[in-house]
Amino acid sequence: MDVVIDLRPSRPETTDAVTRGTARFLVSLGYAPLAEVTLPNGRRADLMALGPKGDLLIVEVKSSLEDFRIDRKWPDYGPYCDAFYFAVAPHFPEGVLPEEPGLIVADGFGGAVVREAPVAPLAPARRKALTLGFARLGAMRASGVKADQL
Numbered sequence: 001m002d003v004v005i006d007l008r009p010s011r012p013e014t015t016d017a018v019t020r021g022t023a024r025f026l027v028s029l030g031y032a033p034l035a036e037v038t039l040p041n042g043r044r045a046d047l048m049a050l051g052p053k054g055d056l057l058i059v060e061v062k063s064s065l066e067d068f069r070i071d072r073k074w075p076d077y078g079p080y081c082d083a084f085y086f087a088v089a090p091h092f093p094e095g096v097l098p099e100e101p102g103l104i105v106a107d108g109f110g111g112a113v114v115r116e117a118p119v120a121p122l123a124p125a126r127r128k129a130l131t132l133g134f135a136r137l138g139a140m141r142a143s144g145v146k147a148d149q150l
Contacts, residue, residue, distance in 0.1 A: 014063040014089050021106035022047060022059055022087040028110070031057065034138055038149045043076045047087070050134050055082045056122065059104065062088050065096060074101070080130060083117035 009017065023033040031049035038044050047059040058081040062068045077084050085102035097103060102117025122130065133150030140147040 011063045011067065015061055015067075017108035018061045018063065018087050018089050018106045018111075019046060021108050021111045022061065022104055023049075024109065025104065025106060025111035026057070026059075032138070033059075034134065034141070036148050037134075037137065039077070039080045040133075040150060041076055041080070043073055044148070045077060045080075048081070048134065050131065054127065054131060055119075056127070056130055056134070057081055057083050057085060057117075059085045059087050060101075062086055062092065062097070065093055068096060078120065079126070080122075082121055083119050085113075085117050087111065 019035060023035065026033045026047070026049045030052040033047050033049040035047055036044060037048040045058045046061040047057075049057045049059070051057065058077045060071075060074045060077065062071075074084070074086075083102060085104050086097050087104040087106050088097070090105055090107060092105070099115075100118065101115075102113065103115040104111045105114050106112075121127075130150060137147055137150055
């Protein structure tokens, strides 16, 4: 009897690899990413990143086609960032994701922008509140406090 071994990574392994690679890629572009950020509306962003010019990105990691199909919360991220991206693994099926958001393809080591996200600048008061919350969250995490809320 032949034994077939499935060497494909599990969904959690894919999520971890894409998140890690996307964060590394964002750092290479000068962004400071934080993972698992709960936004003021209660939604949780997989990655949120503060850019060198003060711009805020949100990245939603999709580990599989099923993950994309069951999760429809991504439109709720728009009011909390200047640009929104999906990040997927190289084997994610092309043409399934909507064309409006940006697209990053990543593995555990890095990534690349396949499609730029449209930029919709935040209102100044919201930018200030989100940037302050982002900074406080990063500082709390750096000091060992388990925190996820902006």
